[in-house]
Amino acid sequence: MAHSSEPTTAMGRERLPLSTVLPRAWRGFTSAPWPCVGLSGLILSSAAGLGTLARELQANSSAWIRHSGDLVWVLSLLVPLILMLGLLRLADTLLPSTGPDDCDVPQAKERIPWLLRQSVALALIETLILLGGITTLRGLGTALLAHSGVLAAVALLAGGIALTSWTAGQVLALPLLIHHGHRPLAAMEHSRKLVQQNRLKVLALLGLLVGLNLIGLMGACLGLLLTLPLSALILMASCRTQTPWRKD
Structure with a gap:
């Protein structure tokens, strides 16, 4: 089965539809609230x-039990990731189609194994890049500190800003991978271009997501049962981008 691997930015400058993501997300949530809440509950309980x-x-004294604890720790990261992927995919199917591009997206039943492989690859690539950047910054700071503390501070500040900017630029990579069927590198590039073209809107989107889930933490974190699916729907609605001279 062929999948799209080129970012859709070739069509023109994409605009993040920030003004419509909340109404879309709410309509998607009300169309199937219980599957959304159920998946959120599974994510939280498994984690x-x-x-x-x-x-x-x-913490056990037996060596083999400690090793099994390491395995369970890996599962505590992997299982919620798989469930979160399922929640994002569900959110993508609940949102209405907005244009001809959405008609080309393969059906969920055909894409789940492929999506799982590509999402794990994307997570590994981004984690390795992030860890490599942090390690490089630490080594550079240590080397420069022997010569000049000011130079080391400037280098760490500049490197930290660059690494933070790169991380922010990848915030939409997984939703774009799911919605458009991108390969990991294509999803990362599409996310970078989309964020670069909509810096202020992406900052507002991140603020909205953070604020929404901070509210969800109230009431013994039970609010996350609602805010997690709403966050997933908002992220997937952000993939329904607008291009010049085309109505959403």
């Missing part, structure tokens, strides 16, 4: 339950 079990096993 908390497996993480707690991993800590208990790692």
